[in-house]
Amino acid sequence: MPELPEVETVRRRLAPVLEGRRLERVEISDGRLTRPLDPAVVAAELSGERVDRLERRGKYLIVRFESGRALLVHLRMTGSFRQHATEGDPHARAVVRLDDGSDVVYRDVRRFGTWLLLEPDELEPYFASRLGEEPLGAAFTPAALSARLAKRKAPIKAALLDQRTVAGVGNIYADEALWRAKLHPLREAGGLRKPEVAALHAAVIAALEAGIERQGATLRDYRQPDGSSGSMQHEFKVYGREGEPCDRCGTAIDKIRVAGRGTWYCPRCQRLYAASSSSRRPSLSSRHSSV
Numbered sequence: 001m002p003e004l005p006e007v008e009t010v011r012r013r014l015a016p017v018l019e020g021r022r023l024e025r026v027e028i029s030d031g032r033l034t035r036p037l038d039p040a041v042v043a044a045e046l047s048g049e050r051v052d053r054l055e056r057r058g059k060y061l062i063v064r065f066e067s068g069r070a071l072l073v074h075l076r077m078t079g080s081f082r083q084h085a086t087e088g089d090p091h092a093r094a095v096v097r098l099d100d101g102s103d104v105v106y107r108d109v110r111r112f113g114t115w116l117l118l119e120p121d122e123l124e125p126y127f128a129s130r131l132g133e134e135p136l137g138a139a140f141t142p143a144a145l146s147a148r149l150a151k152r153k154a155p156i157k158a159a160l161l162d163q164r165t166v167a168g169v170g171n172i173y174a175d176e177a178l179w180r181a182k183l184h185p186l187r188e189a190g191g192l193r194k195p196e197v198a199a200l201h202a203a204v205i206a207a208l209e210a211g212i213e214r215q216g217a218t219l220r221d222y223r224q225p226d227g228s229s230g231s232m233q234h235e236f237k238v239y240g241r242e243g244e245p246c247d248r249c250g251t252a253i254d255k256i257r258v259a260g261r262g263t264w265y266c267p268r269c270q271r272l273y274a275a276s277s278s279s280r281r282p283s284l285s286s287r288h289s290s291v
């Protein structure tokens with residue numbers, strides 16, 4: 001599933017295509033995209049809107065129109081945009097004809113993606129109940145993160161997957177951030193000490209920024225005519241690297257399951273029990289709690 005860095009990369013690529021353009025005609029061929037609303041009704045509402053800005057909040061793309069309305073796009077598993085229509089594409093779910101005559105196609109193989117058209121006053125309440133702070137914004141501070149984690153018994157990995165803790169972090173970047181912060185994924189979220197929360201705060205930002213850089217590099221690589229794949233083959237510190245050596249200490253990366261998700265960590269850098277404070281052991285039940 002695309003996480004914040006992947007969605008941000010889509011936003012950066014799509015913004016120059018959409019911003020300032022009027023949606024001349026919109027066709028939505030998959031009712032799942034707009035349910036429970038009729039796709040034909042949503043398509044008719046979108047037609048004629050002019051795009052002001054393309055923004056992102058967490059894993060959501062926000063197409064802001066000059067009218068004040070906003071189209072909220074969540075790519076879920078496999079949603080993506082193409083700048084040209086391919087004849088007979090079985091995975092095309094919507095086609096937007098822009099006022100410069102070009103088409104933008106929304107594709108989705110698994111069909112979990114969603115389009116939600118919101119009125120001007122609906123956007124903020126929608127996010128307020130669903131998303132925590134934007135991790136690359138000024139409001140995401142160690143104190144804000146600490147407040148989101150306070151009293152939570154869930155493992156920190158599960159807490160990070162909850163979008164109300166911090167917006168946009170998913171399975172990959174949760175593992176990457178915990179490795180950077182040297183925190184075991186099963187540590188109790190509400191039991192982290194102040195310096196640990198501060199380390200996690202910095203680690204979330206660093207992991208996401210590295211992800212955005214990598215996505216940018218990947219995009220550049222795609223344009224290379226010689227087919228070289230540049231920076232695509234390395235980069236993750238723990239995610240998907242079971243049995244491979246930790247970048248920091250050389251210990252083999254281990255894989256466990258937390259909150260039902262595959263979770264990679266370094267058993268040496270990320271200790272569950274601090275050597276000096278056995279009283280901080282999480283209870284067994286916290287290992288099984290979920291989001």
Ligand SMILES: [Zn+2]
Nearest residue numbers: 246249266269
């Ligand atoms: Zn290590």
